[in-house]
Amino acid sequence: MPYDADLIPRTILDTIQLVRDIGFRFLWIDSLCILQDDDGDKLQHLPHMDSIYRCASLVIIAAAGHGPPWGGAQQECMAAR
Numbered sequence: 001m002p003y004d005a006d007l008i009p010r011t012i013l014d015t016i017q018l019v020r021d022i023g024f025r026f027l028w029i030d031s032l033c034i035l036q037d038d039d040g041d042k043l044q045h046l047p048h049m050d051s052i053y054r055c056a057s058l059v060i061i062a063a064a065g066h067g068p069p070w071g072g073a074q075q076e077c078m079a080a081r
Helices: 011-020 038-052 073-081
Strands: none
Touching: none
C-alpha cells in the first residue's frame, strides 16, 4: 500500500521498514487501525485486542522517546552517547 512518508510519524516509518526487513507482510498499528477520535470504533476493537496480540508473531513497542515523531533510529543514536 503506498503512503506519503511526510504524513507518517518517524516511529511508524521505522517500524514499517523493520517489518519489511525481517520479511513480514502484515503490520497492525493500533493508532492507525483503530480510529483514535471515534469512541464507537474504539468500543468495537478494544475488546478484541487480546486476540490481536495473542495471534501476533511479533510485538514491537515504542518504549522510549518523546512521541511518535521520535523514531527508532534517533533512540539508538541517543543511547550510544
